[in-house]
Amino acid sequence: xxxxxxxxxxxxxxxxxxxxxxxxxxxxxxxxxxxxxxxxxxxxxxxxxxxxxxxxxxxxxxxxxxxxxxxxxxxxxxxxxxxxxxxx
Numbered sequence: 001x002x003x004x005x006x007x008x009x010x011x012x013x014x015x016x017x018x019x020x021x022x023x024x025x026x027x028x029x030x031x032x033x034x035x036x037x038x039x040x041x042x043x044x045x046x047x048x049x050x051x052x053x054x055x056x057x058x059x060x061x062x063x064x065x066x067x068x069x070x071x072x073x074x075x076x077x078x079x080x081x082x083x084x085x086x087x088x
Contacts, residue, residue, distance in 0.1 A: 036085050043082040046075040 050071045057063045 039078075039082050039085045043075075043078040046071070046078040050075045 050068075053063070053068055053071050057068065
């Protein structure tokens with residue numbers, strides 16, 4: 001700014017390099033990422049099925065308490081697998 005006031009041309013801004021891109025993940029890392037995404041999708045699926053069945057229980061159609069317990073068990077197991085996969 002002082003250069004402009006003194007009649008000198010302003011300094012050119014420094015060149016900004018492109019942001020550093022991380023290296024491509026190794027095949028093992030890609031497999032682990034794909035496996036983790038699969039476990040996440042399965043856990044999400046089982047949580048959704050449980051929520052839908054709970055909603056169905058509020059309706060007029062007959063539902064089974066045994067089926068609800070089975071869906072709760074499967075959903076809890078999927079959540080446990082997800083927690084273990086995220087930890088590892």
